[in-house]
Amino acid sequence: xxxxxxxxxxxxxxxxxxxxxxxxxxxxxxxxxxxxxxxxxxxxxxxxxxxxxxxxxxxxxxxxxxxxxxxxxxxxxxxxxxxxxxxxxxxxxxxxxxxxxxxxxxxxxxxxxxxxxxxxxxxxxxxxxxxxxxxxxxxxxxxxxxxxxxxxxxxxxxxxxxxxxxxxxxxxxxxxxxxxxxxxxxxxxxxxxxxxxxxxxxxxxxxxxxxxxxxxxxxxxxxxxxxxxxxxxxxxxxxxxxxxxxxxxxxxxxxxxxxxxxxxxxxxxxxxxxxxxxxxxxxxxxxxxxxxxxxxxxxxxxxxxxxxxxxxxxxx
Amino acid sequence: xxxxxxxxxxxxxxxxxxxxxxxxxxxxxxxxxxxxxxxxxxxxxxxxxxxxxxxxxxxxxxxxxxxxxxxxxxxxxxxxxxxxxxxxxxxxxxxxxxxxxxxxxxxxxxxxxxxxxxxxxxxxxxxxxxxxxxxxxxxxxxxxxxxxxxxxxxxxxxxxxxxxxxxxxxxxxxxxxxxxxxxxxxxxxxxxxxxxxxxxxxxxxxxxxxxxxxxxxxxxxxxxxxxxxxxxxxxxxxxxxxx
Numbered sequence: 271x272x273x274x275x276x277x278x279x280x281x282x283x284x285x286x287x288x289x290x291x292x293x294x295x296x297x298x299x300x301x302x303x304x305x306x307x308x309x310x311x312x313x314x315x316x317x318x319x320x321x322x323x324x325x326x327x328x329x330x331x332x333x334x335x336x337x338x339x340x341x342x343x344x345x346x347x348x349x350x351x352x353x354x355x356x357x358x359x360x361x362x363x364x365x366x367x368x369x370x371x372x373x374x375x376x377x378x379x380x381x382x383x384x385x386x387x388x389x390x391x392x393x394x395x396x397x398x399x400x401x402x403x404x405x406x407x408x409x410x411x412x413x414x415x416x417x418x419x420x421x422x423x424x425x426x427x428x429x430x431x432x433x434x435x436x437x438x439x440x441x442x443x444x445x446x447x448x449x450x451x452x453x454x455x456x457x458x459x460x461x462x463x464x465x466x467x468x469x470x471x472x473x474x475x476x477x478x479x480x481x482x483x484x485x486x487x488x489x490x491x492x493x494x495x496x497x498x499x500x501x502x503x504x505x506x507x508x509x510x511x512x513x514x515x516x517x518x519x520x521x522x523x524x525x526x527x528x529x530x531x532x533x534x535x536x537x538x539x540x541x542x543x544x545x546x547x548x549x550x551x552x553x554x555x556x557x558x559x560x561x562x563x564x565x566x567x568x569x570x571x572x573x574x575x576x577x578x579x580x581x582x583x584x585x586x
Numbered sequence: 587x588x589x590x591x592x593x594x595x596x597x598x599x600x601x602x603x604x605x606x607x608x609x610x611x612x613x614x615x616x617x618x619x620x621x622x623x624x625x626x627x628x629x630x631x632x633x634x635x636x637x638x639x640x641x642x643x644x645x646x647x648x649x650x651x652x653x654x655x656x657x658x659x660x661x662x663x664x665x666x667x668x669x670x671x672x673x674x675x676x677x678x679x680x681x682x683x684x685x686x687x688x689x690x691x692x693x694x695x696x697x698x699x700x701x702x703x704x705x706x707x708x709x710x711x712x713x714x715x716x717x718x719x720x721x722x723x724x725x726x727x728x729x730x731x732x733x734x735x736x737x738x739x740x741x742x743x744x745x746x747x748x749x750x751x752x753x754x755x756x757x758x759x760x761x762x763x764x765x766x767x768x769x770x771x772x773x774x775x776x777x778x779x780x781x782x783x784x785x786x787x788x789x790x791x792x793x794x795x796x797x798x799x800x801x802x803x804x805x806x807x808x809x810x811x812x813x814x815x816x817x818x819x820x821x822x823x824x825x826x827x828x829x
Contacts, residue, residue, distance in 0.1 A: 306806035306814075315812045327806065339624075339632035342799040344589040353805065356798065483593035484667055486628035550804055 284568035285575040286322075286561060288541050290519045291441035291466040293375055293402045295322035295542055298532065298564075298576060299557045302523050302546035303328050303379040303404060303445070304353065306554075310367055317374035320557040322542065325377040326367060328406050329395065330415075331387055333359035337411075338490040343479050348498015348525070349547055350477050352411035352491035355381060360394050367398045375401035377443065383414045385433045392437040403440050405430060408447035408472035410495045416472070422450050424459035431463025441466035448474045448501065448508045448524060454515035461516045469521040469544060470508045474501040497547040499525045506538045513539025513581055527551055529563025536576060537583040589802060591626060593667045596660055597642060602723045605649045606690065607658055611666055614641035619678075619698035620792055620821040623670030624800040627656050634797050634816070636694030636769075637671060646723070648690045672801030674821040676790055680705035681764035684757065684787075685733075686713045686778050688750055688770020692724050694792055695769055699733055711757065712736065715750025715774065719743035751777035758785045765789065772827070779824035789824030 286297040300323045306312040307327035316324050336356025343350050357363065360380075370376045378400035382388035392403055407427055409416030420426055427444065434442055444460040446453065448471050457468050473495025479488045487493070502525025509522045522535035523544025532543045548556045564576065573579060594613040601607055615623070617640045625645070626632040631653045638644040649658045660666065676698045683702055685695045692714050699710045710733040716722040717740045728735050737745030738753045746753055751774055754766075758781060768778040769792035782789035795808035795815035803817035811826065813819060 305804050306809070308806040309809045311812035312806050312809045312814075336798070338630070339798060339800065340626060342802055342804065344587055344802070346587065349802075349804070351799075353798065356805075356807070481591050481593070481628070481667065483591070484628045484665065488591065488626070488628075490629070490631070547804065550802060 282574070284565055284573060285577070286564060288577055290402065290443070290521070290541060293323065293377075293441050295375070297322040297561050298536070298542040299560050300377070300521060300542050300544050301325055302544035303377075303406065305546040305549060307379075308357065310370060313370075313376065314372060316554055316557070317372045319554040320561060321374060321545070323375040323377055323401070325379050325404060325544075326363070327357055328355060328379040328381045329357055329360045329363040329391065330355055330381055331360055331391060333357065333362065340488055340490060343488045343494070345477070345479050345496070347500025348496055349550070350475070350479055350489060350494035350496055351473065352476075352489045352494035354412050354491060355409070355415065360391060364394065364397045370399050377402045377404050379404040379406060381406045381409065381415050383419060385430050388430050389433045389437055392434040396438060396440070400440065402443055402466075403434065403438055404443040404445055404469060405434050406445040406472065408445055410447065410449060410473060410476045411491055411493060417447055417449065422447050422456065424455045427456050428459040428463040431460050431465050435464030443467040443469050443521065445469040446471040448472065448504050453508045454511045457512040457516045461518050465518060467519045467521060467541070468512055468516065469523055470505060470512055471523060473497045474504055474524065497524065499527060501525050502531060506534060509535060509538040509540050510583065513584065526560070527556070529560045529565075529567060532560050532564055533567055533579065536579045537581070539581045539584070541580065589669055591667050591669050593665050594643065596662050596664050596666055599660075599662055602646060603720055606646060606723050607649075608638065608644060608646040609657075609660070609666065611643045611645075613643055615643045615671060616640060617671035618675030619701050620675035620694055621671035621673050622694070622820065623668040624672065624797070625657065625666065625668045627653065628667070630656055632800065634672075634800055636697075636792070638693055638696050639700070640697070646690070646693045670801060673816065674819055676767055676821050678702050678765070680708045682709045682711070684711045684713070684754070684763040684766045686715075686750055686754055686766060686768040686770070686774075688715045688774040689717070689721055690723060691770030691792070695767060696724055696727060696731075698767060699728060699731055703732055709734070711761075711763070713738070713750050713753050713757065715739070715753070715770070717741065749777070750774055751781065754778055754781055758787075763787055766824075768792070768824075776827045779827045782824055783828065791822055791824050791827055792820045793822060793826075794820070
């Protein structure tokens with residue numbers, strides 16, 4: 271008994287650390303944008319809970335009120351949301367986050383209506399001590415942004431990425447939509463534009479939930495993006511497709527709730543995983559729980575480094 | 587799946603003041619004092635309201651904007667849709683308690699008072715503060731329940747002239763309580779919490795905030811010092827408000 275204890279004490283834990291260009295992640299879990307990311311105190315809480323990195327809620331040029339409530343509704347297998355980019359705008363965002371000094375890297379997320387706005391935002395957001403910039407070209411529920419502004423095409427993706435690339439030496443992450451067909455082409459366009467990573471991705475849809483007692487869609491915007499377990503198979507397939515077409519790292523976001531989900535995403539080709547809706551199901555400690563589950567799985571399968579599992583589901 | 591919407595009919599409506607109405611629904615909702623529901627009007631909006639009574643579900647709503655105006659236009663027999671209950675609740679057992687409400691903030695404390703008084707050897711003292719006589723709500727309801735009530739108005743049109751906090755100060759000079767609960771404007775709650783601390787009495791506060799996802803705890807809109815008012819709150823230990 272004692273011998274065994276001693277043995278396990280000296281046994282090295284499997285490595286979970288990984289990197290996206292210059293962004294070094296102590297573990298592959300990243301808080302996805304739009305979840306608890308409006309203020310520094312919330313992000314600090316998530317950072318303390320063990321996230322490898324945290325992403326702020328996307329900032330727009332000017333403050334936005336967002337859609338009226340309800341902005342979020344639970345459905346089978348997850349949630350539909352149409353928040354409409356409610357945020358205080360870039361200037362207030364800079365004030366809120368400029369003191370960020372946590373050891374956990376902060377990713378700055380921006381959304382713009384066109385190339386020039388993205389460029390301006392990319393320049394401004396660097397006033398915050400962020401370690402990477404995420405540009406979101408994939409919102410399914412806000413007029414003027416993302417899919418509803420035609421930002422989901424290969425051409426628009428490449429052009430916007432190029433403009434942002436010119437403004438920063440920080441890693442540029444492009445967040446894409448799982449709703450797009452031939453996602454590989456869009457990812458390739460982001461890579462051609464100079465992206466350092468792909469985040470796959472945003473919510474799926476849009477979808478709708480109708481309350482039959484009131485004969486009305488529940489979301490005020492009527493439609494919203496789907497998150498949670500239900501979208502995981504689609505996200506996994508998209509990561510798999512993207513891994514085949516680009517060389518840059520992929521962050522898998524969409525339905526990651528457990529360490530086993532994370533390992534599945536890594537085998538599809540992901541370098542890191544985004545966690546959002548999972549917080550509802552497992553609390554903010556989900557970040558630690560995912561890591562524990564990954565470690566347990568890796569130990570029982572004699573895997574010493576998470577990076578060796580990347581793309582393992584692809585034919586050799 | 588939690589977070590399901592429940593649609594009920596309005597069984598009765600009582601006018602409390604010119605701008606405040608109490609809606610009694612034809613359903614009950616197992617819940618605890620301090621918790622709230624999100625009331626949804628299709629294609630309009632959705633907002634939180636403290637539970638006044640769980641059986642039948644009773645909500646008291648002040649008309650303060652377009653959404654509450656919409657609610658006030660509802661008639662007996664109309665539908666009301668909500669989800670919940672959400673949030674933390676007040677902690678209590680038996681003993682002598684003090685409840686301090688400012689304006690409509692007194693409303694969620696009614697549920698608490700009714701529960702405390704079901705306990706043996708318990709008393710509830712209530713201080714209600716309002717700007718003016720017109721805005722004083724629930725005084726008679728608390729009296730009927732068996733509470734000792736004190737009222738103050740900022741302009742002296744009813745009860746003692748001045749802030750509720752001053753009334754609390756006077757009470758604490760004479761009497762001690764097991765705990766003080768307060769809900770209302772933040773400066774009032776801060777004053778009450780500081781007074782409670784001075785007299786070594788534990789306190790609990792019910793916070794108000796703008797809610798978006800409302801109780802689900804994902805959007806972060808209601809973040810306060812790293813806590814979510816919609817999920818970790820709305821009831822917090824009074825120490826939250828001590829600078």
